[in-house]
Amino acid sequence: MNFFYIESSKLGILLLFSIFLSAIILFLSFRLSVFNPDVEKLSAYECGFDPYEDARNVFDVRFYLVAILFIIFDLEAVYFFPWVISLSFLSLQSFWGILDFIFELVIGFLYAWEVGALEWE
Secondary structure, eight states: OHHHHHHHHHHHHHHHHHHHHHHHHHHHHHHHSOOOOOHHHHSOOBTTBOOOSOTTOOOOHHHHHHHHHHHHHHHHHHTHHHHHHTGGGOOHHHHHHHHHHHHHHHHHHHHHHHTTTTOOO
16 A cells, blocks of 8 residues: 555656646746747748638548548558567467458458549549
């Protein structure tokens, strides 16, 4: 019980210190910054031109679908790096597990390709 109290008090001290430090940094950033508004600084920026339409335009669903597929396949590729590095230390069950993972990833990619989710018109 005493050990738990000591460890939680260290965590509380760290929490209080981080809140105090973030409050000081936030206060100093508002206090020391120079607020110099300008017409160019306050104007809307869209590739150097004034915006043509309202910013609340509806995007095509394909845009979101391609973005989600990119995130999914990009994150799946991250799993290959530790697997390749530790390949010589893995058991046979781990080897077949990652091959199953690759197989399911390829099936998902082929399905996305077949339904036309990767085509951009």
